[in-house]
Amino acid sequence: MTATPPDLPADAALFLDFDGCLVEIAPRPDAIVVPDTLPALLAGLHRRQGGAVALVSGRDVADLRRYLPDFPGAIAGSHGAEIAWQGAPPDPVETGGLDATALHARVRDLAAHDDRLLVEPKPHGVVLHYRAAPDLAEWVDRTMGELASHYPALALQPAKMAMELRPKSAGKDRALSRLMQAPDFAGRIPVYAGDDLTDEAAMAEAQSRGGFAIKIGAGPTVARHRLPDPAALARWLAAALPC
Ligand SMILES: [Mg+2]
Incomplete structure (x- = not known):
């Protein structure tokens, strides 16, 4: 059974997948539409959570920055193979000399x-x-x-x-573990929202650390909470902010 999530705790560290979570899935990856209200929502959450807000996506960091140029938090791109902070370039990735x-x-x-x-x-x-x-x-x-x-x-x-x-060195669960060691995140309760198979290990990781996970949309999941679509997630996130 998956239940509606409780209110977002003020001492949570928030991890958000992008496609199918903050934006609706489109027929092509380059055809997504970023809701007008999303940049301000993310900036508000970043203030409220003391900087502990991260995007965790299969897209690479440069691609995410094109869609959300002013996002102030951490970005884990390429399934966590790249982690970038406040405009800094991402860490190098171990790819075994991949061409x-x-x-x-x-x-x-x-x-x-x-x-x-x-x-x-x-x-x-x-x-x-x-x-x-x-x-x-x-x-x-x-x-x-x-x-x-x-x-x-x-x-x-x-x-x-x-x-x-x-x-192989990547994985959204590893990204969550690495980010939880960062000063803005350490000691907080991890809360992870995602919609896809690629999010399941990170959802399990958040729950095993005493936090919670929210599955967006239908389908089997390890998450104990669920919301039907990105619009419902946006409403749930906005409810945490002062009017
Ligand atoms: Mg997704």
Whole structure:
């Protein structure tokens, strides 16, 4: 059973996934729409939580900054492979000497199989989306699985209508653990909101640290709380702020 979450504690450290959580999922990753009210909401939460607000996304940090240029908190991008603070460049990522350009080319070759497939190159990995071709789910799983066997530093990461190769050294749960050691976050109660398979380990981590997790939308989850969609999450977050 997943229940409606309690009020956001003032001493919480807040971890927020981006796609499907703060913004609605779009047919393509570059077609999302950032709600007008989101930047002010995040800035208000950052003040209220004493700076302990982080975005935790599969997107890379530079991409998140394009959508939320004024976000004042920490950003864990590429599933936590990059962590950036207040405008500083992200930490370097351990990728085992990955040639990302060659990897992107290989996946583009694979995607030529069907023009409904979409390749999303990332600095430290790649995503193959089949949102427009749900019948290809099995083919994508198998093909990306075979490709992964050639890249020992990369792990397969299933997501909604997509399969990703990301650095093994990454993981949103690891991002949460690292951020919880930072001065603004240490000693606080972790609260994590996310919508996808990529969020489950971080949700479990938040709960095991005495915090709580909120699953956005339908589907099985380890989270003990649930909200139906990004609009409901925005209302829940806004309720924590003074009017
Ligand atoms: Mg998401």
